[in-house]
Amino acid sequence: MLDVRGLHAYYGKSHILRGVTLQVGAGEIVGLLGRNGVGRSTTIKAIMGEVEPRGSIKFKGREIAGMKSHDIARLGLGYVPENRDIFPTLTVRQNLLLGQKSARQTGRWSMEDLFDLFPALRERADTEGGVLSGGEQQMLTMCRTLMGDPDLIMVDEPTEGLAPQLVETVAELLNEMAGRGLSILLVEQKLTIALRISARVYVMGHGEIVFEGTPEDLRANEPIRREWLEV
Amino acid sequence: MEVFAFSLFNGILYGMLLFMLASGLTLIFSMMGVLNFAHASFFMLGAYLAYQISAYVGFWPGLVVAPLIVGVIGAAVERWGLRPVHKFGHVAELLFTFGLAFVIEEVVQLIWGKVPMPYDIPASMNFAAFSWQGLDYSAYRLFMLVISVAIFAALFLFIAKTRIGLIIQAALTQPNIVSALGHDVPRIFMWTFGFGCALAGLAGVIGGNVLGTEPAMAITLGPIVFVVIVIGGLGSLWGALVAALFIGIVDNLAISYDLSFYPLFAVFGVERDVTGIMQDLVRLTTASIAPVLPYFLLVLILIVRPRGLFGTRDV
Ligand SMILES: Nc1ncnc2c1ncn2[C@@H]1O[C@H](COP(=O)(O)OP(=O)(O)OP(=O)(O)O)[C@@H](O)[C@H]1O
Ligand SMILES: [Mg+2]
Numbered sequence: 001m002l003d004v005r006g007l008h009a010y011y012g013k014s015h016i017l018r019g020v021t022l023q024v025g026a027g028e029i030v031g032l033l034g035r036n037g038v039g040r041s042t043t044i045k046a047i048m049g050e051v052e053p054r055g056s057i058k059f060k061g062r063e064i065a066g067m068k069s070h071d072i073a074r075l076g077l078g079y080v081p082e083n084r085d086i087f088p089t090l091t092v093r094q095n096l097l098l099g100q101k102s103a104r105q106t107g108r109w110s111m112e113d114l115f116d117l118f119p120a121l122r123e124r125a126d127t128e129g130g131v132l133s134g135g136e137q138q139m140l141t142m143c144r145t146l147m148g149d150p151d152l153i154m155v156d157e158p159t160e161g162l163a164p165q166l167v168e169t170v171a172e173l174l175n176e177m178a179g180r181g182l183s184i185l186l187v188e189q190k191l192t193i194a195l196r197i198s199a200r201v202y203v204m205g206h207g208e209i210v211f212e213g214t215p216e217d218l219r220a221n222e223p224i225r226r227e228w229l230e231v
Numbered sequence: 232m233e234v235f236a237f238s239l240f241n242g243i244l245y246g247m248l249l250f251m252l253a254s255g256l257t258l259i260f261s262m263m264g265v266l267n268f269a270h271a272s273f274f275m276l277g278a279y280l281a282y283q284i285s286a287y288v289g290f291w292p293g294l295v296v297a298p299l300i301v302g303v304i305g306a307a308v309e310r311w312g313l314r315p316v317h318k319f320g321h322v323a324e325l326l327f328t329f330g331l332a333f334v335i336e337e338v339v340q341l342i343w344g345k346v347p348m349p350y351d352i353p354a355s356m357n358f359a360a361f362s363w364q365g366l367d368y369s370a371y372r373l374f375m376l377v378i379s380v381a382i383f384a385a386l387f388l389f390i391a392k393t394r395i396g397l398i399i400q401a402a403l404t405q406p407n408i409v410s411a412l413g414h415d416v417p418r419i420f421m422w423t424f425g426f427g428c429a430l431a432g433l434a435g436v437i438g439g440n441v442l443g444t445e446p447a448m449a450i451t452l453g454p455i456v457f458v459v460i461v462i463g464g465l466g467s468l469w470g471a472l473v474a475a476l477f478i479g480i481v482d483n484l485a486i487s488y489d490l491s492f493y494p495l496f497a498v499f500g501v502e503r504d505v506t507g508i509m510q511d512l513v514r515l516t517t518a519s520i521a522p523v524l525p526y527f528l529l530v531l532i533l534i535v536r537p538r539g540l541f542g543t544r545d546v
Contacts (some may be wrong), residue, residue: 073413085408087401094397103394148413210385221498 001026001152001183002077003049009039016042019055024152029174029184031194031215033229034204040187041082043152043204048072048079050150052203062210074101078150082157082187084137086144088130090132092121095129095140099147107149108180116141117176133166135166143175159193172199191229195219203228233364237478238487246370246479247379251434253459253471254386255427261403261466262420263313265321268328270431271453272335277432278439279339284352287483289355298433301461305428309421318500330378332449348447382433383472390468401421403466458525461530464542473540478525485517485524492504492516 002024016039020029024030027162034040046053049069057065063073071181073079086095096111097135105111115122116167119140124132128139138158154172158169174184178197188194195215203218205228211218218225277297284293308331337417351357352371359367363537390396399419406416436450442448459478463470469472492515493503505513520527532539 050407050411068415069407069410070413070415073411080410081408081411085405087405087408090397090401097394098397098401098414099410099412100394145412 001028001060002107002185003056003058004043004047005058006114007043007046007053007057009042009051009053011042011051015109017046020204020209022202022209022212023181027178027181028200029178029182029186029198029200031201032185032187033139033189033194033201035228036187038204039178039207041156042207044156044185044187047154048077066096073148073150076151077147077150078148078159080142080145080155084134084141086129086132086137086140089128091126091128091141092132093125095144096147099138099144101148105147108182109143109146109149111147114146117173118143133164134167138162138166138170138212139173146177150182152185153177154185154187155182156187157189158186159188159190165212166195175203179221190219233366235484236363236369237366238483240368240376241372242480242483243476244376244379245483246377246476247383248434248438249452249456249459249479250472250475251379251382252431252456253463254383254468255430256456257460257463257466257468257471258399258403259424259427260460262363262423263317263324265324265328266457267427268325268453269308269331269335270328270427270458271449272332273301273305273428274435274438274452275339275444275446275449276304276335277435278350278444279343279348280432280433281439282348282444285350285353290355290420291343294436297436298429301432301435302425302429303423305432306421306425308428309424313423313424314417331383332453336446336449345445345446347443349439350440350444352440364444377439378433378437382430386430387468408420417492455525458529460539462529462539464539466543467541470539470541478528481524481528482521485521489516489518 002022004020004022007017007020008015014186021041022032022043023176032043035144042051045051047057049064049067049072051066053065055065056063058075059072059075062075064075064077087098096114098169108153108159115125119141120136121139126135129137132140142155142158158170162170174186174193177184186194186198194228195218198215201211201213201215202209203217203224210228211221211224213221252270252274258268259267259270264408271327281290281293282531284296312331313324313327352369354385356369356371356374358370359374360370361368390400398409402414402416402419410416439448442452455478459474460471462478463472463474493513496509496513497503501509501512502511
């Protein structure tokens with residue numbers, strides 16, 4: 001589904017990604033882990049075309065490096081940014097509407113589906129996004145991307161700063177997505193849900209992938225965890 | 232009372248015309264972050280095109296076709312003029328729009344010459360729609376008011392209620408996210424720019440035959456439109472509406488009533504037949520200061536509220 005090889009990216013002169021290689025298969029949940037500032041967000045931004053990528057990025061067999069973000073999104077790649085960038089002055093319903101790529105909604109998710117999954121959003125459908133709680137905003141950002149019916153979704157730190165119960169809700173939504181056939185690239189710093197729901201995980205350190213394997217492999221690999229994950 | 236009603240009517244009309252220009256300008260400002268100095272030039276283009284079209288096929292086709300042509304020209308200017316300049320920064324963009332205003336003026340003079348065009352009110356509407364308290368209300372002016380109010384209502388519904396309107400609103404503040412959701416932001420900007428120019432063009436079509444269609448019309452109106460969006464608060468459509476109506480009404484009242492400033496000076500014991508420098512001040516009337524009134528209000532507002540009436544950012 002997604003095949004990234006030798007990906008480099010720069011912010012001005014600083015070399016942030018130094019040859020990242022990773023794959024996400026159809027219907028697979030893949031975790032991308034690592035400490036603060038190692039370049040996880042930059043990796044997704046480069047895949048999405050928000051940061052200029054060097055290297056090869058293939059999505060559904062097509063080279064997308066160098067394409068514009070909106071064309072990449074239209075190929076079926078969804079992106080949920082890390083800081084819950086909802087449109088604060090628009091209502092919940094309007095935020096969801098913005099995720100739709102054409103005037104009519106077709107595909108896996110309808111607004112009603114998403115409201116069924118998150119009754120809290122239905123209750124607040126006509127309130128401004130800016131007044132929602134952090135957890136509700138996180139659900140809204142994910143649902144907004146789902147309205148565009150992506151085949152692969154990249155989610156950047158969806159559980160950051162959420163109470164344990166809400167973290168569970170996020171995990172359930174991710175499983176629900178996978179159940180409907182989506183592939184997921186999940187960026188996390190904490191291991192909590194990533195190890196539980198991912199089929200495979202990558203660990204990133206200083207702009208490179210330093211570990212690749214199943215969650216069991218990672219649990220067993222104490223040196224990697226100590227060097228690249230635990231604080 | 233009848234003078235008040237009449238100048239109120241004309242004030243609202245002038246205000247709505249200003250709003251047609253100001254709304255497009257403020258939308259364009261929100262997306263580019265710089266003022267478009269050529270905006271009033273599109274107003275002028277609208278008037279000239281409408282004149283030319285009306286000379287061949289009459290007023291009504293021009294009402295539709297002229298704004299469309301202006302809109303397409305505007306979109307083309309954005310696509311092949313402003314967009315390439317964008318990477319050189321705001322100053323370059325500002326200079327580009329400044330130069331564009333001159334280019335449009337020169338082109339207009341090249342094609343139509345320096346003298347005013349005989350662009351007249353369509354004969355079918357050149358009569359008094361009704362009289363009230365001895366004053367005639369022209370049918371054409373009534374028509375202008377209907378058109379401008381209809382445009383205003385359509386614009387607000389479009390921006391607030393349609394999906395495209397929402398995309399535009401969101402793209403103004405968070406273009407990256409809107410792109411990542413699969414919307415072509417540069418193309419949205421191009422058509423928003425064109426749409427703003429088309430609105431200015433429409434103002435030219437319906438206003439050119441009342442205000443006069445001549446090469447200086449852009450330079451005359453342009454600064455006032457800037458004043459409107461700064462007073463209203465840069466980027467705010469509501470602000471633009473309120474400020475446009477305010478300036479339109481104040482301007483018309485000042486001219487109609489032509490009040491003397493003498494009573495103000497009388498308070499300080501100044502005689503009516505005083506001589507010297509005070510003589511000019513005593514003779515000053517509201518009509519004589521009407522042309523500078525908008526700028527006076529601008530300074531006043533900026534002192535009290537630096538971000539304008541409804542603005543969110545400082546000028
Ligand atoms: N816009 C930017 N300009 C310059 N440097 C940046 C910019 N954004 C990020 N960086 C730098 O790039 C590096 C990688 O950032 P990135 O956001 O990808 O990290 P991350 O792994 O997502 O971690 P976190 O989200 O916890 O900050 C960091 O050192 C950061 O300081
Ligand atoms: Mg990050």
